[in-house]
Amino acid sequence: MRPSFGPEALVSAAFSRCSRQGRAAFLPFLVAGDPNPLVSKELLAAVARGGADLLELGIPFSDPLADGPAIASASARALAGGMSLAGALRLVRDLGKRLGEIPVLGFTYYNVLLTHGLESTAQSFAACGLCGVIVPDVPLEESGPLRSAFARYGLVVPMLVSPTTPPDRAVRIAQAASGFVYVVSRAGVTGTHAGIGEIRAQIELLRRATATPIVVGFGVSHVRAVRQLAAQADGVIVGSALVECAAAARDSVEAIEAVASRCRELARGCLRQPAVAGNLAASE
Amino acid sequence: MNGHSSRGYFGEFGGRFVPEVLVEPLRALETAMDDAFGDPAFWEEYRLVLRDYVGRPTPLTALRNLDAESSGPRLVLKREDCNHTGAHKILNALGQGLLAKRMNKVRLIAETGAGQHGVATATAGALLRLPVEVYMGSADMERQALNVYLMRLLGATVKAVDAGARTLKDATNEAFRDYAATAEHTAYVVGSAVGAHPYPTLVRGFARTIGDEARAQCLEQFGRLPEHVVACVGGGSNAIGAFAAFLEDQQVGLWGVEAGGVGLDRIGDHAASLSAGSIGVLHGARTFVLMDEEGQIGATHSVSAGLDYPGVGPEHAHLKSSGRVRYGAVSDDEALDAFCDLARAEGIVPALESAHAIAFSRKIRQKLDPEALVLVICSGRGDKDVARLALGAPALR
Numbered sequence: 001m002r003p004s005f006g007p008e009a010l011v012s013a014a015f016s017r018c019s020r021q022g023r024a025a026f027l028p029f030l031v032a033g034d035p036n037p038l039v040s041k042e043l044l045a046a047v048a049r050g051g052a053d054l055l056e057l058g059i060p061f062s063d064p065l066a067d068g069p070a071i072a073s074a075s076a077r078a079l080a081g082g083m084s085l086a087g088a089l090r091l092v093r094d095l096g097k098r099l100g101e102i103p104v105l106g107f108t109y110y111n112v113l114l115t116h117g118l119e120s121t122a123q124s125f126a127a128c129g130l131c132g133v134i135v136p137d138v139p140l141e142e143s144g145p146l147r148s149a150f151a152r153y154g155l156v157v158p159m160l161v162s163p164t165t166p167p168d169r170a171v172r173i174a175q176a177a178s179g180f181v182y183v184v185s186r187a188g189v190t191g192t193h194a195g196i197g198e199i200r201a202q203i204e205l206l207r208r209a210t211a212t213p214i215v216v217g218f219g220v221s222h223v224r225a226v227r228q229l230a231a232q233a234d235g236v237i238v239g240s241a242l243v244e245c246a247a248a249a250r251d252s253v254e255a256i257e258a259v260a261s262r263c264r265e266l267a268r269g270c271l272r273q274p275a276v277a278g279n280l281a282a283s284e
Numbered sequence: 285m286n287g288h289s290s291r292g293y294f295g296e297f298g299g300r301f302v303p304e305v306l307v308e309p310l311r312a313l314e315t316a317m318d319d320a321f322g323d324p325a326f327w328e329e330y331r332l333v334l335r336d337y338v339g340r341p342t343p344l345t346a347l348r349n350l351d352a353e354s355s356g357p358r359l360v361l362k363r364e365d366c367n368h369t370g371a372h373k374i375l376n377a378l379g380q381g382l383l384a385k386r387m388n389k390v391r392l393i394a395e396t397g398a399g400q401h402g403v404a405t406a407t408a409g410a411l412l413r414l415p416v417e418v419y420m421g422s423a424d425m426e427r428q429a430l431n432v433y434l435m436r437l438l439g440a441t442v443k444a445v446d447a448g449a450r451t452l453k454d455a456t457n458e459a460f461r462d463y464a465a466t467a468e469h470t471a472y473v474v475g476s477a478v479g480a481h482p483y484p485t486l487v488r489g490f491a492r493t494i495g496d497e498a499r500a501q502c503l504e505q506f507g508r509l510p511e512h513v514v515a516c517v518g519g520g521s522n523a524i525g526a527f528a529a530f531l532e533d534q535q536v537g538l539w540g541v542e543a544g545g546v547g548l549d550r551i552g553d554h555a556a557s558l559s560a561g562s563i564g565v566l567h568g569a570r571t572f573v574l575m576d577e578e579g580q581i582g583a584t585h586s587v588s589a590g591l592d593y594p595g596v597g598p599e600h601a602h603l604k605s606s607g608r609v610r611y612g613a614v615s616d617d618e619a620l621d622a623f624c625d626l627a628r629a630e631g632i633v634p635a636l637e638s639a640h641a642i643a644f645s646r647k648i649r650q651k652l653d654p655e656a657l658v659l660v661i662c663s664g665r666g667d668k669d670v671a672r673l674a675l676g677a678p679a680l681r
Contacts, residue, residue: 061579061580062448062580062581063448063453063457063566063567063581064457065302065303065457065460065461065567065568066303066305066464068461069447072447072457073447076447076448079580084578085578085579109565110301110565111564111565111566111573111575111579111581112578112579112580113579114563114564114565114579115564115575115577115578115579116578116579136303136304137301137302137303137565137568138301139300139301139302139303139304139307140304140307141291141300142299142300142301159304160303160304161304162303162304162305162307162308163305164304164305164306164307164308164309164467164468165304165307165308166308169307169308173304184304184305186465187305187464187465187466187467187468188305188461188464188465189303189461189464189465
């Protein structure tokens with residue numbers, strides 16, 4: 001029996017709340033420790049203020065294969081500033097009330113988790129109040145040990161589906177995922193991108209296969225794309241655009257303000273237009 | 285075969301730890317590989333290209349003069365330096381190029397460290413009329429300017445990678461990212477027996493030409509199998525290709541030689557993943573990796589750019605664990621000594637990578653029966669290293 005206030009319930013409640021309010025969940029992504037631990041903490045508080053419904057926190061890895069230049073550079077900056085797995089967890093714990101009820105999920109690469117041990121990492125995640133982890137280099141076939149270690153602590157492990165994933169495989173991935181299914185909107189790596197691929201068919205397929213919320217990410221940068229996706233998905237992830245927004249600022253004060261205001265804009269984009277809201281098959 | 289083998293495991297090593305977007309392309313590659321490997325017509329095409337274009341078989345040369353004054357057996361070199369383009373890498377590049385053609389791919393990409401694999405892929409692209417883009421760390425481009433020029437001469441585009449230490453690992457990351465977005469029409473020609481399944485098996489399939497030829501040549505020229513086979517290991521393709529032919533011959537001792545750099549005590553001083561690394565996941569495979577206690581991939585150092593890589597092919601990790609192959613390391617200085625000594629004693633200038641295997645063989649030979657047959661894989665020629673050495677770093681004796 002999972003306690004009703006457990007990580008999985010928190011994640012699920014966040015999606016339900018958004019759905020009741022007629023909007024897709026907004027999931028901003030930032031890299032822990034970018035550009036340094038102090039400013040990073042304020043940036044995370046800023047995305048929380050800016051309307052995050054869930055928060056995806058990158059735990060930096062030296063060789064982030066699934067990430068494009070924006071997040072790869074952010075990871076390099078964070079590592080140069082001394083960020084680590086323990087440091088990222090400490091950030092979340094220290095932010096405490098400033099994150100409110102927003103569920104936080106880690107995003108990192110398998111080697112980081114393996115090095116610290118799956119079991120003990122899951123334990124530290126739970127102890128520091130994180131709700132789960134996304135590991136982009138662990139596909140379904142290799143995901144057993146990861147999913148069972150995190151499930152033991154009530155944590156969620158969302159799984160990724162990509163445009164190259166065949167339908168039968170997409171269904172199996174959706175059934176193995178917990179928390180949400182992470183639909184990658186285009187082939188390639190993370191990064192800002194002008195357009196969004198045709199993913200409506202894939203979302204509809206997944207809807208039929210699972211009641212788990214469906215979230216779209218990779219290459220979502222403009223509020224226009226967010227609006228378009230909010231009509232189809234239960235949540236939208238924006239990462240590279242926020243990382244770039246912070247990196248482009250002249251100083252940390254400006255970065256914090258710019259990220260907060262960008263988040264407010266993107267979060268507003270998650271509000272579904274009445275005309276399309278009727279098309280939704282909500283996950284509840 | 286164990287329960288893992290269908291997912292591309294060698295014992296507990298290997299696997300396919302890649303973003304979901306790459307799973308389907310790698311599955312398609314695996315199917316095409318199985319199909320091609322089972323098709324005699326594919327192998328016949330490959331064999332003819334090797335004979336008429338690459339110039340195979342390469343010779344087996346018993347050394348006459350090196351260390352002739354001291355006790356111990358003479359070394360016998362498998363002369364991969366005699367390949368067209370100067371190294372064994374062409375075996376793999378042409379094999380994967382032919383497979384790409386068979387899969388109707390219209391573009392080749394590759395990563396390269398020293399530039400040898402880039403040159404080999406550019407060559408294969410020219411021959412097979414496929415455009416080639418090669419990712420190369422900008423630090424490596426400075427160190428290996430000659431190969432950058434060669435690749436461009438052969439019609440390839442060289443894409444500079446400015447991330448990280450700007451070397452092989454960073455170039456590999458970029459090539460992976462390109463492939464993630466372009467796999468539908470692009471073939472990623474991986475340069476060593478590393479990475480996600482099916483690459484370690486695919487690369488071994490072509491590299492084992494080295495071992496199969498050498499084994500037959502030993503029987504023909506010496507009337508017996510060698511007692512020992514020695515090869516250098518970076519990613520480990522020439523070594524796995526050599527070992528593959530001898531794995532079942534339990535009486536043949538197999539030795540892999542890593543880059544010991546300037547010492548094994550500190551991360552960043554060497555590139556000896558098997559000798560001094562720990563088990564992790566890098567570039568899609570579970571294997572021995574050089575990393576810090578946080579799981580961040582470490583810096584590497586070797587005088588030889590081709591061995592300068594923080595991981596190693598997963599089959600080597602398995603062969604180390606099972607004890608079938610023994611792995612050791614030699615230092616930059618030992619390799620440089622072997623490089624100079626072989627040139628002067630035999631008129632053969634080996635690649636600095638190959639010089640590691642030669643240096644190690646010299647170290648063990650004194651403990652061996654003088655009648656033993658020691659086969660050393662000379663994986664490539666040293667022309668590419670001469671410019672850099674001639675510029676003064678480090679000085680020749």
